[in-house]
Each structure stands twice: as structure tokens, then as C-alpha cells.
Amino acid sequence: MSGLPIPIEALYGAWRLVSERRTILETGETVDTAPDNAPSGYISYSRDGRFLGLIVRGTRPRATDIAAITDDQGTQLFRSMISYGARFEFDGYTVVHHIDISWNETWTGTTQVRDVSRDGDRLIYRTRPAPHYIDGKPSIGILVWERVGDGKEGPPSPPL
Numbered sequence: 001m002s003g004l005p006i007p008i009e010a011l012y013g014a015w016r017l018v019s020e021r022r023t024i025l026e027t028g029e030t031v032d033t034a035p036d037n038a039p040s041g042y043i044s045y046s047r048d049g050r051f052l053g054l055i056v057r058g059t060r061p062r063a064t065d066i067a068a069i070t071d072d073q074g075t076q077l078f079r080s081m082i083s084y085g086a087r088f089e090f091d092g093y094t095v096v097h098h099i100d101i102s103w104n105e106t107w108t109g110t111t112q113v114r115d116v117s118r119d120g121d122r123l124i125y126r127t128r129p130a131p132h133y134i135d136g137k138p139s140i141g142i143l144v145w146e147r148v149g150d151g152k153e154g155p156p157s158p159p160l
Contacts (some may be wrong), residue, residue, distance in 0.1 A: 006090025006118050015123060015145035017041035017055060022139040025129055033057060033141070034133070042147060045088065051097055065087040078103070079133075086112070095125075121147045 017040060020033040033039060041055030057080050061073040069077075084102035088095055099110040114125040127141035 003117070004117060006055060008090050011090055013048055014044045014148040016148050018103065018122065018144040018146045021142045022132060023142065024139065025138045035089045049087050050088045051088040056081045
């Protein structure tokens with residue numbers, strides 16, 4: 001850990017994914033995760049200790065209608081995304097997500113740890129070493145997030 005801790009208040013709110021790269025541990029090479037098509041994603045931290053996130057990557061199939069999605073398209077859609085909800089803890093340097101719902105049941109009930117630094121209105125996440133979903137090579141993910149809006153949560157929306 002280096003530098004001053006990030007106050008938890010700076011984490012609250014919504015963040016948009018700006019870039020996603022990974023460092024392959026075996027070679028030290030840093031590469032874009034989806035070089036042909038930038039990933040898209042959002043994360044959100046609330047004051048009640050909840051986290052929600054969604055990332056989609058690459059060129060994703062688009063059926064003419066939901067009933068027309070083929071099994072192959074469904075597989076491609078599943079493999080080109082990450083999404084989960086969690087309780088979170090933050091100590092100013094590291095955020096710990098205790099996952100209780102996910103797109104991939106192998107993550108539900110697990111803990112994901114991200115080392116966090118800040119550059120102005122951007123958060124930089126570094127994942128812990130793990131096999132990468134593309135090729136299984138042990139890697140560290142580097143995700144850069146930019147604040148959406150002013151980060152202040154207003155009053156709850158009225159009921160529908």
C-alpha cells in the first residue's frame with residue numbers, strides 16, 4: 001500500500017468502466033482484455049454496504065428478439081460478461097466484495113478482493129492474481145473506473 005487512504009465517502013456512487021487491461025504474470029506483458037472492442041460496464045457502491053456491478057466485453061450477439069436467441073448466442077452472451085452483487089468492506093486501500101449473487105454460480109458465496117487507488121475522479125482496481133477467463137493464464141486485472149455524476153446519493157426514488 002502506498003499513499004494516503006481513500007475515504008470511503010469517495011467510493012459511494014456509480015462508476016463507468018474506462019479501460020480494462022491485464023498483466024500476464026508469466027511474461028509481465030500488459031494487454032487490453034478486449035482489444036477489438038472496448039469493454040463496457042458500471043459499478044455502484046451504496047452507503048448501506050452494497051455493491052452491484054456489470055461488465056460486458058467484445059462483440060456480443062444481438063438476436064432479433066429475446067425468443068430468437070440461439071443456444072450458441074446465449075453461451076456467447078454468458079461468456080462475455082461479469083455481473084454480481086455483494087456486501088463490501090473498504091479500508092481505504094482494498095475493497096472486499098462478499099458475493100451473494102452472480103451471473104456465474106461459481107462466484108456466489110466467494111470473496112473478491114481489489115486493491116484500489118485513485119487518480120482524480122478515477123478509481124484504479126487491481127485484482128489479485130488468478131487464471132484469466134480468456135486463456136487461463138495467471139494474470140492481474142487492471143480496471144479504470146470514472147465517476148458517473150457527482151457521487152452524492154439523493155433521496156430514494158418514489159415508489160412505482
